[in-house]
Each structure stands twice: as structure tokens, then as C-alpha cells.
Amino acid sequence: MALVFTTKNAVLLGLETALKTISDIAGVDRKAIGVEEYEGDKGCFLADVRELRKTVLKDCIVVTYTAQVVVWVYNEEPDADLSGDLNLLIEEVKSALQNYFTLEGIVYKVIISQVDTDAGFEWPKAYGTFTLDILFLSGV
């Protein structure tokens, strides 16, 4: 039985790859430098990755990463529907994660445990957050 043993870096790169499949998305990386540093009208970044390790065999650990993905939209138009734009982006992120359910085979699964569609709203920006649980195996 081929079980894939994965490193933290591979998981985060896999997650970035999944999120980069969203068209015209900006700032997909691990630097939480804030929306003002990016160009574009929508983007996301990974923040606050925590890990829980559970030894199941002498040489096999199940690691659960709880990662927060911050998504943002930006629109300078005075009558911009920021909340509508944010909801569209959230649907795109969900879809991207569903398509990369195992991050191309490197993890067991990615679970969207929580979605906050109203993490911050201040024209011309609006934020949302995803909390993800990512399960994978690591060696000792």
C-alpha cells in the first residue's frame, strides 16, 4: 500500500498550487503582508498554520494542519458590491479546494472546517477567512 509521507513545505506548496488555479488571483503565498502590498482586485494568503501530531505507528505520524486562508477583494468603484465579490471569490476558493481535495495526492484530505464571509469590510476592501484542516502522514 503506497502511503505518501509528506513534509510541511510540500503541503503548503500544494495548497498554494490549488489556490493559484483561481483565475486572476493575486498574492497566493505565505507572506501575510496585507492587501495593500498586492496589485489586483482579489487575492488570498495563508496565515496562522498550526499543527497537531499524533503518532499511530513507531515510524508514522498523522499530522493535522489547521491553516487559515485569508481571502480579499478590492474594488475602488463607489458603488462596488464588495460583499457580492467576496462571496464569488469564496465560491471559487471552495471549488479550487474541492478540485485539489488531496492536493494532488500529497495529503489525505483537505477539510474546510469554517468559513467566515465577513471577517472585515471597509471600502474598497473586504476580507473573508477559511479555516482548513489538512491531514497528512509524516515519518519520524
Next chain:
Amino acid sequence: MSVRNQVIDNLSSLLSGISGVKKVVVSNEPLDLQQYARADLPLIELRVDAENVDYETSQTGYWHLSLICTVYFLATQDDDALRETWNEKVKNKIGSDPTLSEVCEMCEVVSENSEGEFPVYSERFGLVASYERGIANA
């Protein structure tokens, strides 16, 4: 060697002949899987459970030795087909020698349960080996 120990020994040998099984561990308490490595799986734990006796006379009885046989295996996801394969392998093996080389009258599978979670899944079988023996040497 007592009949009881012969049953355990012969059952352990029988189960170790199942194709793919890397190790059979006989224990008296739940196995600590953290003591074993990936290379040890699929692994069978054979745990001695309760013993009951139906007394026939003051000197002889019909013994029922309960054992719990658990097959641990690795998988990337819970897979019914894989569980079915282990079910079939264990039942066929026990069915191929139900008297455990004529040590008992019958060793039978009385229950089965699917357990485990990623990445170690298991199939647990309740077994009962029955034999008639004098009380003194059972």
C-alpha cells in the same frame, strides 16, 4: 502444554499463513500499535479473551475459549473492498482447519467489526474455540 495454549499456538500459526500477513502477535491486553512500524503491517493481533466452561461432570467440561483476532492494515482511505478481502482471507484460513490440527472440536468466527481510521484500519473478529477436556488438564 495445556489445550488452551495449544489452541492459541495453533491458531497463531494458522493465521501467520495468511498471504500478506507480516506478523502475528499474541497478547493478553490491547496492543500498543505505536510499538510497531509500517513494515510490520498487515499485522494480526490475537488476544485471549474470556473462558467459559459448561460442566458435564465434576471432572469434565466443555470449554469455550474466546479470542479476539484483529487484522491491522494500512490504507489511504477506508476501503470496503480491502476490508472484504481481509474478511475472506481470515475466514477462509480458519475454515481450512477448524479443529486447529485436531486440538479443539471447532474454532469458529462468531462476530466481526470494522474499525480504524486513516491510515491504520482494522477488521476485528470474535473467535470461539470449543473443546471437551477434563477439568484438571484443560
